[in-house]
Amino acid sequence: xxxxxxxxxxxxxxxxxxxxxxxxxxxxxxxxxxxxxxxxxxxxxxxxxxxxxxxxxxxxxxxxxxxxxxxxxxxxxxxxxxxxxxxxxxxxxxxxxxxxxxxxxxxxxxxxxxxxxxxxxxxxxxxxxxxxxxxxxxxxxxxxxxxxxxxxxxxxxxxxxxxxxxxxxxxxxxxxxxxxxxxxxxxxxxxxxxxxxxxxxxxxxxxxxxxxxxxxxxxxxxxxxxxxxxxxxxxxxxxxxxxxxxxxxxxxxxxxxxxxxxxxxxxxxxxxxxxxxxxxxxxxxxxxxxxxxx
Ligand SMILES: Nc1ncnc2c1ncn2[C@@H]1O[C@H](COP(=O)(O)OP(=O)(O)OP(=O)(O)O)[C@@H](O)[C@H]1O
Numbered sequence: 001x002x003x004x005x006x007x008x009x010x011x012x013x014x015x016x017x018x019x020x021x022x023x024x025x026x027x028x029x030x031x032x033x034x035x036x037x038x039x040x041x042x043x044x045x046x047x048x049x050x051x052x053x054x055x056x057x058x059x060x061x062x063x064x065x066x067x068x069x070x071x072x073x074x075x076x077x078x079x080x081x082x083x084x085x086x087x088x089x090x091x092x093x094x095x096x097x098x099x100x101x102x103x104x105x106x107x108x109x110x111x112x113x114x115x116x117x118x119x120x121x122x123x124x125x126x127x128x129x130x131x132x133x134x135x136x137x138x139x140x141x142x143x144x145x146x147x148x149x150x151x152x153x154x155x156x157x158x159x160x161x162x163x164x165x166x167x168x169x170x171x172x173x174x175x176x177x178x179x180x181x182x183x184x185x186x187x188x189x190x191x192x193x194x195x196x197x198x199x200x201x202x203x204x205x206x207x208x209x210x211x212x213x214x215x216x217x218x219x220x221x222x223x224x225x226x227x228x229x230x231x232x233x234x235x236x237x238x239x240x241x242x243x244x245x246x247x248x249x250x251x252x253x254x255x256x257x258x259x260x261x262x263x264x265x266x267x268x269x270x271x272x273x274x275x276x277x278x279x280x281x282x283x284x285x286x287x288x289x290x291x292x293x294x
Contacts, residue, residue, distance in 0.1 A: 004067055006031050006152055006183045007052055012061035014047045021047050023207040024061070029200075034174075034184040036194040038284075039204030040291060045187050046156075048204075052185070053082055053154060065152065078107040081150035085157050087141045091130035095121050098129055099143050108148025118173050119143045120166070134161045142170055149177055155186045159193065171197070191284040201284075205291050219282040222290060224256040226263060228274040238266040248276070256281065 005028035014022035022044040029035040037045050050056040051063055054070035054077070068075040089098045099112050099121075116122045119139040124132065132140065138161050145153045155174070159167045174184060174197075188194055194201060195215050203211045203218060211218050229248045230237075239259055241249040253259040260279050267274050 003031060005029060005064075006033075006066060007035075007185070008062075008064040008067075009048070009052065010062045010064075012048065012051065012063060013059045014044070014051065014056070015059045021207055022051075025204075025208060026061075027202050027209070027212060029183060029185060031183055032178065032181055033199045034178065034186060034197055036186045036188065036198035036201045037204065038187065038191070038194055038201055038288075039210070040206075040288070042206075043204035044207045045204055049154060049156070049185070049187065053080070079150060080152040080154065081106065081108075081145040081147065082154045083141050083145040083156060083158055085160070087144055089129045089137075089140060091128065093129055094126050095129065095132070095140060096125040098140060099147065102144050102147045106144075106147055106150070108150065110146075110148040115143050115147050118146050120169055135163060135166055138162055139166060139170075142173070146173060146177070149180055149182060151181070152183045153177060153185070155184060155188075157188055158186070159188070159190060191288065195284045203287065203291075210291055211287070215284070216281075218287050219284065222282040222286055223252040223254050224279070224281045226251040226253065226256070226260060226277075226279045228277040230272065230274070234272045235270055238262055 007029040009025060009027050012022055012025045013020070025048060037048065039045050047056065051058050052065060052070055054073060057071070063070055065076050066079060070076055093101065096112060096116065099115050103110060103112070113122070116125055119142050121136065121139055124136060129137070129140065142158060145155060158170060162170065178184065186194065186198065198215060200214055201212070201218055202209055227244070227248050227250050237249070239251055239262060241251045244250045251259060251263070256279065263274070266272070
């Protein structure tokens with residue numbers, strides 16, 4: 001990382017009484033990056049994020065945000081937008097009033113109508129928060145990340161409860177924020193979203209990193225998979241294959257392209273149909289499953 005990192009965590013430790021929840025965790029997030037902090041339940045993601053956001057004090061280690069302590073609220077707070085799992089807007093306020101409140105609390109400037117339009121709540125501007133649907137509330141939560149285009153944005157499970165259109169709209173808005181230079185820290189249990197969008201991933205387990213790196217660095221440790229089914233009359237396969245529980249063939253390989261080429265050549269030469277053929281690199285889901293099996 002060439003310039004000063006936006007987030008710099010050095011040997012962070014967090015304990016609750018005698019329970020050591022986060023153990024010697026170190027990582028950095030550079031300007032403009034989308035960093036996904038993922039992990040198993042109870043891994044320590046929320047504890048780590050709360051420390052970076054300035055809500056929790058480290059037991060030991062250092063955390064710097066824009067070069068400041070995250071507890072230096074005046075220096076740091078206006079520069080970051082935090083979309084929590086529930087922002088807790090007052091049910092008695094309208095949507096417009098809630099968005100205005102975000103402006104006051106964040107000390108950033110923006111046009112309320114612009115923010116309403118990005119989170120697609122213009123038509124609900126006069127509606128009370130108590131009368132919003134779950135997905136609409138989630139979009140209002142997202143307004144905290146959008147208002148004033150903060151330099152650093154935390155998205156905690158941002159798409160939970162959103163339909164596919166709202167998810168796409170949220171990611172479009174995130175892409176625009178990134179084009180404007182925002183740095184994003186994402187937590188999600190939708191691993192596909194992280195796989196598609198993250199520049200780097202910190203995969204936590206039991207208070208520490210199980211792995212950290214780009215998606216391909218994380219997935220290349222496990223073999224890719226080729227799956228298909230065959231008619232009973234098919235001749236012997238050209239490659240060693242296992243049968244999965246559904247009776248489909250599974251070839252696990254670190255040479256996906258070559259093995260796929262060999263398989264397709266064999267199928268063509270023998271006029272065999274590879275039914276429901278799927279081939280692809282390891283998914284993050286598989287990396288997660290491998291943690292459980294250790
Ligand atoms: N206030 C607290 N007091 C005691 N233990 C806590 C407290 N908060 C969290 N813990 C424990 O610390 C560990 C890490 O919790 P944390 O909420 O950071 O995990 P997480 O990775 O966010 O988990 P999840 O994916 O389940 O939300 C867990 O074992 C949790 O039970």
